[in-house]
Amino acid sequence: xxxxxxxxxxxxxxxxxxxxxxxxxxxxxxxxxxxxxxxxxxxxxxxxxxxxxxxxxxxxxxxxxxxxxxxxxxxxxxxxxxxxxxxxxxxxxxxxxxxxxxxxxxxxxxxxxxxxxxxxxxxxxxxxxxxxxxxxxxxxxxxxxxxxxxxxxxxxxxxxxxxxxxxxxxxxxxxxxxxxxxxxxxxxxxxxxxxxxxxxxxxxxxxxxxxxxxxxxxxxxxxxxxxxxxxxxxxxxxxxxxxxxxxxxxxxxxxxxxxxxxxxxxxxxxxxxxxxxxxxxxxxxxxxxxxxxxxxxxxxxxxxxxxxxxxxxxxxxxxxxxxxxxxxxxxxxxxxxxxxxxxxxxxxxxxxxxxxxxxxxxxxxxxxxxxxxxxxxxxxxxxxxxxxxxxxxxxxxxxxxxxxxxxxxxxxxxxxxxxxxxxxxxxxxxxxxxxxxxxxxxxxxxxxxxxxxx
Amino acid sequence: xxxxxxxxxxxxxxxxxxxxxxxxxxxxxxxxxxxxxxxxxxxxxxxxxxxxxxxxxxxxxxxxxxxxxxxxxxxxxxxxxxxxxxxxxxxxxxxxxxxxxxxxxxxxxxxxxxxxxxxxxxxxxxxxxxxxxxxxxxxxxxxxxxxxxxxxxxxxxxxxxxxxxxxxxxxxxxxxxxxxxxxxxxxxxxxxxxxxxxxxxxxxxxxxxxxxxxxxxxxxxxxxxxxxxxxxxxxxxxxxxxxxxxxxxxxxxxxxxxxxxxxxxxxxxxxxxxxxxxxxxxxxxxxxxxxxxxxxxxxxxxxxxxxxxxxxxxxxxxxxxxxxxxxxxxxxxxxxxxxxxxxxxxxxxxxxxxx
Numbered sequence: 154x155x156x157x158x159x160x161x162x163x164x165x166x167x168x169x170x171x172x173x174x175x176x177x178x179x180x181x182x183x184x185x186x187x188x189x190x191x192x193x194x195x196x197x198x199x200x201x202x203x204x205x206x207x208x209x210x211x212x213x214x215x216x217x218x219x220x221x222x223x224x225x226x227x228x229x230x231x232x233x234x235x236x237x238x239x240x241x242x243x244x245x246x247x248x249x250x251x252x253x254x255x256x257x258x259x260x261x262x263x264x265x266x267x268x269x270x271x272x273x274x275x276x277x278x279x280x281x282x283x284x285x286x287x288x289x290x291x292x293x294x295x296x297x298x299x300x301x302x303x304x305x306x307x308x309x310x311x312x313x314x315x316x317x318x319x320x321x322x323x324x325x326x327x328x329x330x331x332x333x334x335x336x337x338x339x340x341x342x343x344x345x346x347x348x349x350x351x352x353x354x355x356x357x358x359x360x361x362x363x364x365x366x367x368x369x370x371x372x373x374x375x376x377x378x379x380x381x382x383x384x385x386x387x388x389x390x391x392x393x394x395x396x397x398x399x400x401x402x403x404x405x406x407x408x409x410x411x412x413x414x415x416x417x418x419x420x421x422x423x424x425x426x427x428x429x430x431x432x433x434x435x436x437x438x439x440x441x442x443x444x445x446x447x448x449x450x451x452x453x454x455x456x457x458x459x460x461x462x463x464x465x466x467x468x469x470x471x472x473x474x475x476x477x478x479x480x481x482x483x484x485x486x487x488x489x490x491x492x493x494x495x496x497x498x499x500x501x502x503x504x505x506x507x508x509x510x511x512x513x514x515x516x517x518x519x520x521x522x523x524x525x526x527x528x529x530x531x532x533x534x535x536x537x538x539x540x541x542x543x544x545x546x547x548x549x550x551x552x553x554x555x556x557x558x559x560x561x562x563x564x565x566x567x568x569x570x571x572x573x574x575x576x577x578x579x580x581x582x583x584x585x586x587x588x589x590x591x592x593x594x595x596x597x598x599x600x601x602x603x604x605x606x607x
Numbered sequence: 608x609x610x611x612x613x614x615x616x617x618x619x620x621x622x623x624x625x626x627x628x629x630x631x632x633x634x635x636x637x638x639x640x641x642x643x644x645x646x647x648x649x650x651x652x653x654x655x656x657x658x659x660x661x662x663x664x665x666x667x668x669x670x671x672x673x674x675x676x677x678x679x680x681x682x683x684x685x686x687x688x689x690x691x692x693x694x695x696x697x698x699x700x701x702x703x704x705x706x707x708x709x710x711x712x713x714x715x716x717x718x719x720x721x722x723x724x725x726x727x728x729x730x731x732x733x734x735x736x737x738x739x740x741x742x743x744x745x746x747x748x749x750x751x752x753x754x755x756x757x758x759x760x761x762x763x764x765x766x767x768x769x770x771x772x773x774x775x776x777x778x779x780x781x782x783x784x785x786x787x788x789x790x791x792x793x794x795x796x797x798x799x800x801x802x803x804x805x806x807x808x809x810x811x812x813x814x815x816x817x818x819x820x821x822x823x824x825x826x827x828x829x830x831x832x833x834x835x836x837x838x839x840x841x842x843x844x845x846x847x848x849x850x851x852x853x854x855x856x857x858x859x860x861x862x863x864x865x866x867x868x869x870x871x872x873x874x875x876x877x878x879x880x881x882x883x884x885x886x887x888x889x890x891x892x893x894x895x896x897x898x899x900x901x902x903x904x905x906x907x908x909x910x911x912x913x914x915x916x917x918x919x920x921x922x923x924x925x926x927x928x929x930x931x932x933x934x935x936x937x938x939x940x941x942x943x944x945x946x947x948x949x950x951x952x953x954x955x956x957x958x959x960x961x962x
Contacts, residue, residue: 370842370843370845372843374841374842374843374844374845374846375840375841375845376841376842377840377841377842437831437832437833438831438833438835439831439837439840440827440829440831440837
């Protein structure tokens, strides 16, 4: 028996000589490897959220535009990757410059080192991918305002400006060491940077485009233009919800001491609270438990908790989610009242809830968690100080103003030069046919086609 | 509308020689009644309005009979009754109610098919006449021109028994429709005998009340848990309140179900309430409050948005937001709360009786 064992060991030493001599990897290398894997996984999850946006936008709009809606999301995500590589990343995170407070400058046509640089906690490649996925999410939020009536060419032009300049500027201000970061603005995973920015671009677009044909009556009353597939919409919320764990928990960009788990935990609570609150409020106010309102509420809970998930205690995550659910219900009514057509509810879900989530930090953030993350201070309840609340207001206001002005400028000029909206006839036929030449649902659309002629 | 005018009008309707004349008389009534709505107390107003409707319908039937005779088809071969269902049956027609009607005739001794044919043709003419007079036909096809609703006594009896034996959702709906039936023209005893059968069947199938309850409470009173009005959120009627299905019908349905359970044969909702109070099934206090609420609903229903399509009078049953003044809204809210209370009471009473 002993002989056999010795023989076996001897054979193994011959076969795998390295095992006997290889050095253990250093703790730093292991740490770097784990962090990289986590950020990579988070990137994958956030990229998959585009699938959520495809289903959300397609499900909430009509059949005649489904192919266009779905296809353009994939296309613009690809386009965004190229533009972010060439310009956007450099504007957001490019090396120091003399005007660093306003935007970054450098690393254009980003050429990363092939492995992690000694001392970095992850390679810059995964960080780039992760940040790119955020930019793409913000862009897809903006498309909510374009839905069902913008020309395909306008998507291309706007992607260019949004991913190269508008989004990176905001990201730089808050995350890239810009002036709001200096002030201690808390926006952990981007209630403001990603969601509010996207929503305000959507707002500018939907105002400039004007409402879809048939949305409002002459007397100002609104019609309900129902989406063609509520199951898509519900599935989209699930996809986004899952993706959000990459979005929020991934924003720790470190495995570290397992803090990402706490962030995920708060995220879950916020989402649940948002959906529950929205369903109950719609039931109480309109007498019907509205599915669309509930789905919007779940997303609003997620959007709101995005800024605060690392800064607040779990009970506050529930409160933030509940408030977001109620807020989004009234916000939808408000936009309808002022006759702004918001087909995907982007303004309410990402805008109103984004503002609320950012402000909520100033109220609910705890000093202990602010110290842990290393950004800003505790909020009103924990510290009794208004300081953080003020900073949060400031960041929402400044970012909001910048994005609105920039988006109106870009889209307004575009509208003047090349036109923004398709013709009435094209809108009625559907963008599938007018922009791409084929319906997303060819069998279903034949009849509608012939009835247009009549 | 003062009484001499009303009498004169009824006389005019009673002696009209053709449908054109009837139509112009009805249009005239319309214009007068519309201006009166805001001045008159609602009950006499409603009574007068329904008298006019009855007169127009009766005259249309007489003219149809005459037309049949002129075409060489003779006069009615057996005694018959022309029945109104729905709001007509309840004497609660608005300025723009549709036709819900049926015919019952005495069992023929012979020539069954010829007699069937006669009533079929007669009913067709009547329904056409009434359309000319501006009454749109019932969308659910509860019409005398539909052979299912134009039958001999024994066929009706078989049909009623069948509905009781197999209370599908549709059958229960038809039974509730039957409960509101009223003879508008012809031999009233024919309808009375149908009603006799209806109430005997009710006694023998008391569980059917549970099915009727489901159907009865289907329409929710449009008031939310915060006491707010549940208005139309979208569309042309956005901001308006569905008075017909969110206030009036729930109350009609509730009172009808109570009446059916207690063998009350009146068809008008207010008369039913009175009988329920007399029988001690509704307390005087509650009953009086319900009456007040119901009068308001009847008045507001008359104020709801009217639509005139191809010469037919119809209504959305919805009260536009411009008419929902502060006073009306407040009154409406307290009345709707009463409607809700009544629905709960009916549910409790009905379920209580069954267990």
